[in-house]
Amino acid sequence: MPTEKPYPSSRRTPPDVSIVMPCLNEALSLGPCVAVAQEALRVLNARHGLTGEVVVADNGSTDGSQALARKLGARVVGVPRRGYGAALSAGFGAAKGRYLVMGDSDGSYDFLDAVPMVEELMRGADLCMGSRFKGGIAPGAMPWKNRYIGNPVLTGILNILFNTKIDDAHCGLRALTRRAFERLRLNGSGMEFASEMVIKAALLKFEIAEVPTTLSPDLRDRPPHLRPWRDGWRHLRYLFMLSPLWSFIVPAGAIGAISLTVLLFAAAEWAGLTPPNGIFGNYWTILAGAGLTLSHLAMLMGITAQFYGVQSGYRQPGRITSRLAPVLTLETMLLSGVAVLTIGIVALAAITVFWSAHGFQAIGSVLPAVAGTALMTIGVQNMLGGFLLAVVCNNEAALLRGRSEPETVEPAQETPVAKAS
Secondary structure: OOOOOOOOOOOOOOOOOEEEEEEEEHHHHHHHHHHHHHHHOOOOOOOOHEEEEEEEEEEOOOOOHHHHHHHHOEEEEEOOOOOOHHHHHHHHOOOOEEEEEEOOOOOOOOHHHHHHHHHHHHHOEEEEEEEEEHHOOOOOOOHHHHHHHHHHHHHHHHHHHHOOOOOOOOOOOOOEHHHHHHHOOOOOOOOOOHHHHHHHHOOOOOOOEEEEEEEOOOOOOHHHHHHOHHHHHHHHHHHOOOOHHHHHHHHHHHHHHHHHHHHHHHHHHHOOOOOOOOOOHHHHHHHHHHHHHHHHHHHHHHHHHHHHHHOOOOOOOOOHHHHHHOOHHHHHHHHHHHHHHHHHHHHHHHHHHHHHHHOOOOOOHHHHHHHHHHHHHHHHHHHHHHHHHHHHOOOOOOOOOOOOOOOOOOOOOOOOOOOOO
């Protein structure tokens, strides 16, 4: 095996491309992976004059993987924090290239497939995904439950929640620019790192490309680190964590609409506009009051999550968020909360007066009491929500101050690459 890099590189200038491999006891498969990665760098140099490096992000191997990687000419980065995402994040952080390629070190991916990925980045893409379903999956390379259930379902949910058009959201071979990596602020430590990258790229309106890749059976003599059910849940959890629209706001709207409908029917019956003993009775009215307060709370949580994403830099403020920001100041939230709370208190006080004036006899409808209680609860929630929003937005009274014009990602200025016909 050669001890020097067999592809052009300069010690004086940073490399253009960094191929990063997470590694945990992969001595059996690491050699072929590094060799193919170096071949991919030679191709990129021959076509575009790009230099490169191979970075092995080692997660604490005990089988000599580190020494083998150095012998083959790769640069080893020790990563004490365990996990697929932790290794890749550390590897990307230590990489010197402006184009970053990630791929497993188990021999399942052909790093020559990364050549068109880097070319897509040179054309202006921020992130380039691989598609194993378009490139081909060799027999035995992917378990049937992953191929026909896990990947299609999770990819489909991601496309629906974040309006993407990714064919294979969990392909482990992909490339992105350094600027994109820095803007994404990835923090997932496990396999959910793959979903986090795509989700945040979609939220930031990055240009996402996709090219075919192949998947082969890995070269290891042990089971893979992937745990389908555990890691599948971690992916699914991340999808909904980063989608407050579907996790909070849509359910809040549905619950609120149903609750208001029930309360309107109850109000019409109480006012004598409809016959008594109609569709909804007192129990439904009580449930509707609870549903209305729950809807308001979920809506506040969803808005807070949206603002947190913008404030953290991985989400751009949309039209609705930008319009709400000047209105949802801490002062307006407090004043509106006090106003709604006061109305609720007055309503309950009026009910008490009416009740005492009629000898404390049972009142036929619980609607007034439910409405007053719901208004009091919503008022308090509004005031507390105002403080929470202010805390999320760095203790600013005016939310998203200075964030109305988000920074845009400009692709690196590179020599244009013509698209293949």
